[in-house]
Amino acid sequence: MPTVQVRLPAQPKNYEIKIGRGVLSKLGREARAVLGPDARRIALISNSTVFGLYGKQALQSLKAADFKSTHWLMPEGEQHKSLRSWQQALEFLSKKELERGDAVVSLGGGVVGDVAGFAAASYLRGIAFIQAPTTLLAQIDASVGGKTGVNLSAGKNLAGAFHQPHLVLIDTQTLRTLPRREITAGWCEAVKQGAVGGRKLFNQTRRLLSKIGADFSLWLDQEKSQGEVCATIAAHCSFKAAIVAGDERENIKRTDARSRRILNFGHTTAHALERLTDYRRFRHGEAVGYGMLVAAELSKNIGMLAPGELESLRDAVRLCGPLPPAGDLATDSIIQAMSYDKKSVGGVTKWILLERIGRPVIIDGKEIDKPTLRTSLRAGLSGSVKVS
Numbered sequence: 563m564p565t566v567q568v569r570l571p572a573q574p575k576n577y578e579i580k581i582g583r584g585v586l587s588k589l590g591r592e593a594r595a596v597l598g599p600d601a602r603r604i605a606l607i608s609n610s611t612v613f614g615l616y617g618k619q620a621l622q623s624l625k626a627a628d629f630k631s632t633h634w635l636m637p638e639g640e641q642h643k644s645l646r647s648w649q650q651a652l653e654f655l656s657k658k659e660l661e662r663g664d665a666v667v668s669l670g671g672g673v674v675g676d677v678a679g680f681a682a683a684s685y686l687r688g689i690a691f692i693q694a695p696t697t698l699l700a701q702i703d704a705s706v707g708g709k710t711g712v713n714l715s716a717g718k719n720l721a722g723a724f725h726q727p728h729l730v731l732i733d734t735q736t737l738r739t740l741p742r743r744e745i746t747a748g749w750c751e752a753v754k755q756g757a758v759g760g761r762k763l764f765n766q767t768r769r770l771l772s773k774i775g776a777d778f779s780l781w782l783d784q785e786k787s788q789g790e791v792c793a794t795i796a797a798h799c800s801f802k803a804a805i806v807a808g809d810e811r812e813n814i815k816r817t818d819a820r821s822r823r824i825l826n827f828g829h830t831t832a833h834a835l836e837r838l839t840d841y842r843r844f845r846h847g848e849a850v851g852y853g854m855l856v857a858a859e860l861s862k863n864i865g866m867l868a869p870g871e872l873e874s875l876r877d878a879v880r881l882c883g884p885l886p887p888a889g890d891l892a893t894d895s896i897i898q899a900m901s902y903d904k905k906s907v908g909g910v911t912k913w914i915l916l917e918r919i920g921r922p923v924i925i926d927g928k929e930i931d932k933p934t935l936r937t938s939l940r941a942g943l944s945g946s947v948k949v950s
């Protein structure tokens with residue numbers, strides 16, 4: 563089973579990310595191996611969609627490893643990544659009498675993972691947490707790095723904690739049931755990681771994307787596809803784990819090419835697009851697809867990025883799948899929405915730009931003039947992608 567070791571200087575223990583086809587059936591055994599013989603109870607947190615598909619398998623596996631398991635299903639959707647869900651999860655853990663040596667397992671996408679992780683981080687001041695991510699985005703990104711949390715009415719992810727899991731178990735077979743748009747969104751974040759991570763990761767991702775074709779689940783059914791997809795997911799987890807190891811808590815003073823903030827490539831525009839459309843039009847990853855194109859246009863327009871590099875990025879985003887239209891959104895409204903970004907420091911937006919694929923640079927928004935920003939927005943948001 564492809565395994566990525568995560569070593570964090572500030573943490574007492576390393577942990578592993580294990581990736582493979584059908585590994586959910588080994589959840590109990592793997593959990594027992596990391597939790598030890600004394601752990602008795604496991605609270606599985608999921609939602610009804612994912613639990614309906616994979617819950618039985620997960621519970622059976624936990625039972626076979628002698629865990630007493632219970633489950634709590636949170637309501638579906640980003641709007642439920644809330645303090646209310648977090649509170650309900652905590653109440654559930656205490657009602658089921660979980661103790662310090664017990665654990666929370668999350669089975670689902672990033673929403674479930676973030677809420678379950680925050681509950682595990684705060685219940686009894688922190689109990690063990692295992693992630694079984696079931697979306698592409700959660701498998702390559704959200705489940706790695708230890709960020710957990712919920713949204714507040716003022717914005718996304720404003721309350722939370724860093725809480726590293728004991729184990730991340732990635733079953734690539736779960737991607738077979740993932741809706742098309744979620745797959746596109748996940749691939750966009752993968753392209754982002756390649757664009758800032760290095761040419762090797764970028765090319766590996768693009769090569770895989772060019773082979774998949776229209777139906778990911780059909781493609782996944784082929785024996786050799788599974789090997790490739792596992793290897794690519796593992797490469798993404800390794801990349802993210804390496805960035806996290808060097809900057810576990812996202813030091814806002816850092817502006818170098820290995821700081822955690824480079825993972826926000828494409829996110830300045832993405833957050834503005836999401837905000838402007840009330841989080842209804844785009845899946846987050848889809849907005850990142852556009853955001854990367856805008857950042858790359860900007861990089862080219864200030865003379866930093868070669869046109870050929872921009873074209874490679876465009877090509878990679880196109881291969882992710884169709885994106886909802888964005889060309890109708892007013893440029894000035896987008897610029898205004900950018901100023902609310904919580905990733906800004908001292909009220910100034912920070913842009914992650916590219917010198918080339920794999921070489922990100924963090925630039926102060928003050929250094930970018932409005933006309934260049936407008937031109938880049940218009941070019942990035944129109945035309946060059948397939949529109950759904």
Ligand SMILES: NC(=O)c1ccc[n+]([C@@H]2O[C@H](COP(=O)([O-])OP(=O)(O)OC[C@H]3O[C@@H](n4cnc5c(N)ncnc54)[C@H](O)[C@@H]3O)[C@@H](O)[C@H]2O)c1
Pocket residue numbers: 609611612615638639640643670671672673674676696697698699700703704705706707708709710718719736737738739740741744747846
């Ligand atoms: N903690 C982090 O570091 C981090 C990083 C990136 C994103 N996030 C967070 O992740 C969230 C987005 O996560 P997401 O993109 O996974 O979306 P999501 O969790 O909302 O899941 C998307 C949809 O897919 C469904 N689903 C999940 N797995 C499925 C499967 N295998 N088959 C069929 N349907 C399935 C879900 O029920 C949901 O409707 C955001 O809240 C974001 O802030 C966190």
Ligand SMILES: [Zn+2]
Pocket residue numbers: 751829846850
């Ligand atoms: Zn993102």
